[in-house]
Amino acid sequence: MVNVTAKSLTHRSAMAHAFVKMTPRVLAAVRKLENPKGDPLEVARIAGISAAKRTSEWIPLCHPLPLTHIDVHPRVCKNGVEIRTQVTAAAQTGVEMEALVAAAAAALTVYDMCKALDKGIEISELFLLEKTGGESGDYLRVVKNNKSQNGRKGIVRSTKRA
Numbered sequence: 001m002v003n004v005t006a007k008s009l010t011h012r013s014a015m016a017h018a019f020v021k022m023t024p025r026v027l028a029a030v031r032k033l034e035n036p037k038g039d040p041l042e043v044a045r046i047a048g049i050s051a052a053k054r055t056s057e058w059i060p061l062c063h064p065l066p067l068t069h070i071d072v073h074p075r076v077c078k079n080g081v082e083i084r085t086q087v088t089a090a091a092q093t094g095v096e097m098e099a100l101v102a103a104a105a106a107a108l109t110v111y112d113m114c115k116a117l118d119k120g121i122e123i124s125e126l127f128l129l130e131k132t133g134g135e136s137g138d139y140l141r142v143v144k145n146n147k148s149q150n151g152r153k154g155i156v157r158s159t160k161r162a
Contacts, residue, residue, distance in 0.1 A: 016099035040113030048072030051105030
C-alpha cells in the first residue's frame with residue numbers, strides 16, 4: 001500500500017456509474033416487481049452499500065477507510081438499469097475505489113437477481129463520474145448531448161478541475 005501517514009485528513013467524495021443492459025421483457029418484469037428473486041433494485045442498493053464498506057477486502061492494495069456516507073441509486077432506464085453511487089469520507093486518501101466497487105457490486109447484483117429471466121444481460125459503462133478532495137484536485141466527467149449505444153444521452157469527456 002502507498003504510505004499516506006504524512007497526509008492530512010481531508011473531506012473526500014466520489015461518484016461512480018454502471019449500466020446493466022436488459023431486454024424489454026426483463027425490464028418489464030423489473031418494473032412490475034415480477035422477478036422470481038424479488039426486487040433487484042433494492043437488493044442492489046444494499047449490496048452496493050455493503051461492498052463499498054469492504055472495498056479494501058476486494059482490492060488488495062486499497063486502504064480501509066472510515067466512510068461517512070454511501071448512496072447507491074439504481075434506476076430503470078429505457079434499455080436497462082443505471083446505477084449511480086456516491087461515497088464520502090474524511091480520510092488521508094480518496095474514495096474513488098469505494099464508489100466504483102459499490103457500482104460494480106450493485107450491477108452484479110442486478111444481474112444475479114435477473115439471470116433467471118435472461119442470461120444475456122450485459123454490464124457496461126463502469127466509470128468514475130466525479131471526485132473531490134485530495135492533492136490531485138477535483139475530477140469531473142462531463143456528459144455532452146449525444147446518444148450512446150444504450151439509447152441514453154451522453155458522450156463522456158474528462159476534465160480536471162483545480
